[in-house]
Amino acid sequence: xxxxxxxxxxxAVPTILIISFIVFAILELSPSDPVGQLPLTIPPEVRExxxxxxxxxxxxxxxxxxxxxxxxxxxxxxxxxxxxxxxxGDSEGRLRYISWQTRSPIVDLIxxxxxxxxxxxxxxxxxxxxxxxxxxxxxxxxxYSLFDQVGTFFAMVGFSVxxxxxxxxxxxxxxxxxxxxxxxxxxxxxxSFNDFDSIVTQFKQMVMPMTVLGLxxxxxxxxFTRSAMLDNLHQDYIRTARSKGLNERKVVLGHALxxxxxxxxTLITLGIxxxxxxxxxxxxxxxxxxLGQLLIIAIQGGDLPTVQSLTFIFAVLIxxxxxxxxxxxxxxxxxxxxx
Amino acid sequence: MSTTTKPAKIEISGExxxxxxxxxxxxxxxxxxxxxxxxxxxxLIAIVLLVVVGxxxxxxxxxxxxxxxxxxxxxxxxxFGADDLGRDLFARIIQGGRVSLLIGVTAMAIAMTVGTLVGxxxxxxxxxxxxxxxxTDIFLSLPxxxxxxxxxxxxxxxxxxxxxxxxxxxxxxxxxxxxAPSEIGIFFMIVSIIGLLGWMPTARLVRGEVLTVKExxxxxxxxxLGASSRSIIFRHILPNVLSPVIxxxxxxxxxxxxxxxxLSFLGLGFPPDFPTWGRILFDGQGHVNKSxxxxxxxxxxxxxxxxxxxxxxxxxxxxxxPRLRK
Numbered sequence: 001x002x003x004x005x006x007x008x009x010x011x012a013v014p015t016i017l018i019i020s021f022i023v024f025a026i027l028e029l030s031p032s033d034p035v036g037q038l039p040l041t042i043p044p045e046v047r048e049x050x051x052x053x054x055x056x057x058x059x060x061x062x063x064x065x066x067x068x069x070x071x072x073x074x075x076x077x078x079x080x081x082x083x084x085x086x087x088x089g090d091s092e093g094r095l096r097y098i099s100w101q102t103r104s105p106i107v108d109l110i111x112x113x114x115x116x117x118x119x120x121x122x123x124x125x126x127x128x129x130x131x132x133x134x135x136x137x138x139x140x141x142x143x144y145s146l147f148d149q150v151g152t153f154f155a156m157v158g159f160s161v162x163x164x165x166x167x168x169x170x171x172x173x174x175x176x177x178x179x180x181x182x183x184x185x186x187x188x189x190x191x192s193f194n195d196f197d198s199i200v201t202q203f204k205q206m207v208m209p210m211t212v213l214g215l216x217x218x219x220x221x222x223x224f225t226r227s228a229m230l231d232n233l234h235q236d237y238i239r240t241a242r243s244k245g246l247n248e249r250k251v252v253l254g255h256a257l258x259x260x261x262x263x264x265x266t267l268i269t270l271g272i273x274x275x276x277x278x279x280x281x282x283x284x285x286x287x288x289x290x291l292g293q294l295l296i297i298a299i300q301g302g303d304l305p306t307v308q309s310l311t312f313i314f315a316v317l318i319x320x321x322x323x324x325x326x327x328x329x330x331x332x333x334x335x336x337x338x339x
Numbered sequence: 340m341s342t343t344t345k346p347a348k349i350e351i352s353g354e355x356x357x358x359x360x361x362x363x364x365x366x367x368x369x370x371x372x373x374x375x376x377x378x379x380x381x382x383l384i385a386i387v388l389l390v391v392v393g394x395x396x397x398x399x400x401x402x403x404x405x406x407x408x409x410x411x412x413x414x415x416x417x418x419f420g421a422d423d424l425g426r427d428l429f430a431r432i433i434q435g436g437r438v439s440l441l442i443g444v445t446a447m448a449i450a451m452t453v454g455t456l457v458g459x460x461x462x463x464x465x466x467x468x469x470x471x472x473x474x475t476d477i478f479l480s481l482p483x484x485x486x487x488x489x490x491x492x493x494x495x496x497x498x499x500x501x502x503x504x505x506x507x508x509x510x511x512x513x514x515x516x517x518x519a520p521s522e523i524g525i526f527f528m529i530v531s532i533i534g535l536l537g538w539m540p541t542a543r544l545v546r547g548e549v550l551t552v553k554e555x556x557x558x559x560x561x562x563x564l565g566a567s568s569r570s571i572i573f574r575h576i577l578p579n580v581l582s583p584v585i586x587x588x589x590x591x592x593x594x595x596x597x598x599x600x601x602l603s604f605l606g607l608g609f610p611p612d613f614p615t616w617g618r619i620l621f622d623g624q625g626h627v628n629k630s631x632x633x634x635x636x637x638x639x640x641x642x643x644x645x646x647x648x649x650x651x652x653x654x655x656x657x658x659x660x661p662r663l664r665k
Contacts, residue, residue: 018477026490153375156653160646162597164604165620165638172627172634277484281601295485296605299492307489314482322480 004330008323019315020071024064027308070097071312075107082111101303109294109306110313116187117290121279124210128217129268135218136225137260140233141252151222158219167212167285174208181208185288209286217271224267228260235259262332269325273317369658376654379647386644390436399430401614420632422623432636435614439596439641442530442615443648446595449534451541451588458545458580459572463553472546479539487598490532491525491607498524522613529608533598541587548580582659589652593645600641616641 096105175183280292298306461471502524602608603617623633
């Protein structure tokens with residue numbers, strides 16, 4: 001098992017290096033200009049000096065290695081210092097990766113925003129999972145029943161209708177027509193447990209984005225759970241369990257579900273990095289200032305460092321959760337590690 | 340001395356003779372049983388007919404601005420209503436549908452071609468397997484939506500000027516009938532990025548199928564008859580791994596349509612005067628208070644098309660799976 005985990009980790013290192021190179025190269029080869037946003041009154045030679053000072057004219061590989069060092073060594077140390085309050089090495093002289101738009105360190109920007117994304121999108125994901133698994137199980141157990149047919153139909157609808165459409169429709173009906181929920185998410189709201197009103201307001205503004213995303217995740221996971229359950233319910237060991245007189249509850253929940261959850265857990269793990277990406281559209285609809293919106297603002301403003309950082313972080317998350325999924329699969333199904 | 344036996348004479352009357360059954364005949368028979376998939380096919384055919392034949396039957400002009408129809412509801416002259424400039428929404432939906440559907444199909448074609456090719460090579464030649472699958476893994480780890488956004492934004496201008504340069508070689512009368520270079524450029528860019536970020540699942544699927552198919556006796560027979568690798572791959576292996584590719588192709592049309600609409604929805608797709616369903620939805624969202632039709636129609640069309648394509652994919656998957664056939 002340990003050997004298997006180490007193997008997976010070793011493969012991940014070149015993957016991350018190559019991905020970082022791709023992300024870096026795409027942005028580096030693009031015609032974006034860091035001084036393009038500066039006032040036109042700046043004379044060309046000063047502009048050239050600014051470019052020189054920013055290191056725009058350095059050779060490609062030097063820029064890449066500098067970027068990599070910044071990303072893999074400096075920034076993690078900065079985060080560690082922020083988190084623990086301790087200083088490591090030359091903390092004052094260490095570079096910080098600065099956003100061109102806001103002139104503040106990108107790590108700080110991400111630090112301010114990831115909580116919003118995680119709260120709204122993450123809870124939608126959890127909600128979706130909690131509803132989807134029972135639906136999938138019942139659908140599979142009563143295959144072709146009315147429940148199954150209605151369930152699979154709505155799962156397909158939820159899976160096909162894009163979130164930007166459901167989101168807009170929710171806004172039109174529930175906030176414009178019925179005025180039940182606010183259409184704009186207020187991130188400045190201070191929630192405290194002593195103040196009941198603030199909790200209610202926070203809940204109200206989370207309802208719509210959570211429902212929109214939750215429905216989408218629910219559709220995906222319930223379809224998957226259903227087919228995993230169907231695979232298992234027709235296996236011989238289920239017949240054995242029944243024939244030795246086990247009650248139906250134990251057969252379904254103890255045997256079939258337990259085995260069906262192995263691929264479901266993998267799917268859920270693989271979907272976690274998607275939380276941050278899926279947020280891009282939902283955050284745009286409900287004006288939540290999380291990581292997805294940061295990415296859009298940075299793209300529109302030509303803020304290369306921020307775009308690079310976010311894209312790279314998303315890619316690293318995918319690689320990391322791929323490993324987590326593999327390890328979880330091996331833990332749940334030990335046959336995998338032996339092959 | 341060997342004896343030869345005369346073949347026995349068998350008398351078969353017309354009624355006894357079974358109708359010959361083909362693979363596609365079986366598939367069709369199975370597909371017809373999937374009622375939702377049949378319904379979805381009918382709806383999808385209607386949508387395709389609407390956007391392809393529509394402009395010839397319906398006289399509305401998608402670009403004509405007439406403020407007297409501003410935010411008009413559903414009337415005889417404006418069946419789907421009109422937008423903030425009084426443009427006919429029905430005509431815009433028809434025109435936008437052409438682009439959206441074309442993007443779906445073209446991006447699917449790119450993704451399937453690359454995916455099938457990579458899968459065939461990786462599955463058949465074991466020396467390529469490792470490197471090709473590593474590349475597939477890396478592509479799978481790329482964050483799709485952020486990259487899509489970044490690449491469209493960064494390479495929009497250079498591609499536009501490239502297409503404009505290429506088109507300037509053409510005679511003027513030919514150029515007059517074509518779209519503007521920025522629109523052609525963006526179309527190809529969006530389609531290729533969506534396609535090139537979507538081939539990986541197909542490659543994995545095809546590779547897995549090829550690994551089992553290439554051990555079959557008929558492949559061995561073909562090889563011992565001296566068939567070249569190329570003819571074994573394309574004549575004997577490819578037709579036998581085609582069914583999962585067809586299913587994947589269906590789903591990939593749906594996801595390409597969604598990707599393009601998402602891009603347009605974020606304001607990073609086509610230019611504003613060029614309607615696609617996603618773009619109409621994006622333009623309409625600011626006017627939701629005035630007329631809900633502006634987001635309802637494009638949203639419904641996207642959802643309905645994707646839903647139909649997905650149902651057809653489900654039906655095809657069941658129909659092409661011989662284990663489910665009775």
